[in-house]
Amino acid sequence: MELEIVKSGSNETVIATLFDVSPSSKIRDIKKLIHKQKKSLYPDRQALRIEPKGKSLDDDVQLKSISANLKNSKKLFLKDLGPQIGWKTVFFWEYFGPLICYMVSYTRPEILYGKGAATKPMHQVVHYAAVCWSFHYIKRILETLFVHRFSHGTMPLFNLFKNCSYYWGFAFYIGYYVNHPLYTPPYFGSLQINIGLLGFILSELGNFSIHIALRNLRPPGTRERKIPVPTGNPFTTLFNFVSCPNYTYEAYSWIFFTILTQCLPAGLFTAAGLFQMTLWALGKHRNYKKEFSNYPRGRKAIIPFLL
Template identity: 40%
Template sequence: MVTVTVAPAGRSVSLAKGLPITVSIPGKGVETATVADVKAEIVKKFPRFEVSRQKLALKEDKRALVDDKTLRDAGVVDGGEVTVKDLGPQIGWRTVFLIEYAGPLVIHPIFYYLPKIIYGGSVQHSRVSQYVFAMTMLHFFKRELETVFVHRFSNGTMPFSNVFKNSGHYWVFSGAALAYSVYSPAYSSSSPFIRGTYRDDPTFLMACLGIWIFAELSNFSAHMTLRNLRPAGTRKRGIPHGYGFSLVSCPNYFFELLGWAVIAVMTGSYAAYTFLAIAGYIQTVWAIKKHRNYKKEFGNQYPKGRKVIFPFIL
């Protein structure tokens, strides 16, 4: 049996007023008991203090201990002490993704099919508006399906308040702003901004559609490669190889940005370019972090010539 003292990190924990406590894990030693076992014992003492809200760390260390690590690997000794912090109400990552992508799926049909309510009159949609509507709906429907059937998440939950921040740029920029722009009278079939321009050229639009389909399928391929690296229910990580990964660490981000770049070019919309810039910044930051983590974890085994997100550039 192993025993561990659990103390509050900083101020007292409202859902665990009795801290510090000593928990015992019967039948296990530090070689077999895990951080998750300690969290489960805390829940037994304080039923409202759910596992997802708990952040365990070593004393004088702010780094969270990983649930599936043994106490020995986490640096916890028999009779040692860990601290616990309340992370607040949590929500599942999968749920957050579903909420994020649901926004544009609801917003775009409202602007597309109800122009009298939005713009005060009917709008005869141009070819480019029709293409953008179909492409946007298919993109986010694909993302919803991937969230349910493809993605595997190393972290189970995030703070509930993050759902608003994470959903904001999808709901506002690729949702309301883009829809308001490309389904407006300025993009109608009779608008001088459309008639006689490349935005109404079937050959140009079909070429854009072809590149967009290539980007979407390539993005899906990258997601499948990442999925197959991690067995279900594990945090296992490996070095991704194959299509796209020979050039960059995060081809899924590159191909998604390529798809949005196509929409920006074919429409010339300020909203499309704004969303592309925001998404490009966010995903580049994510990619740099992932690239560094790959190099830190795998060292010399990680391909040296592989860029971060943009082939041959960054």
């Protein structure tokens, strides 16, 4: 089979012509053949489609299964996704940066707070907040390296700068106020601090439990998808109520961190994160319902019984 690879767009420029392509070839094989002719278009940078603005084909799709839908001239349309970078690399720098940015303010350097700031006494809650912050991002780094199994190997390079700006900026913003020599501890004292601390710890354990459950749904080296359900771990019971309990627990963590610190920047970070995670959760919830006809109807996306 002869196959033309055409650039998605109005001019439909031919990027490559592939000869003697086997009908049993998968889309990932086609991408490799394109890469041989166009070295800059490595497979992770390519999105192949039947129509110029159609849905991108999965790498496991065989050519013979879509041959009836191809144009008479046997065309596939290619969208250049731009420079790509590995998910693990992006996540590592997303999470390593906040550790450093926050700890810079925790050590109270003179450049931030003036001479002698490091010798000023810190309230106990400031130390608790630093431990919670560090635990969260160290956990995220370790999960990225040893727990998560990604359905896609890369993401656009631009995301590295966008995501790092968000996480690093908020880390410095929150740290600056929580670690400031003039920081005022929570209004309700020990009660508020203990509620915030306990809630944060439980939420982090819940988030980790969901990540382990999701990991076990996908066998190593595959992109298999299953309906997530509760396991023997009580924290996973939240799967009965929402499609993305990892986001729910993440939101809970930052709500309790805000209670713990009584810090406005932490509240803004929580609100921004909840907004973004809600968008992601709604999208995943829709995909679950489309993909699985027997998907539980009573589940919401992220907030039990509401959303």
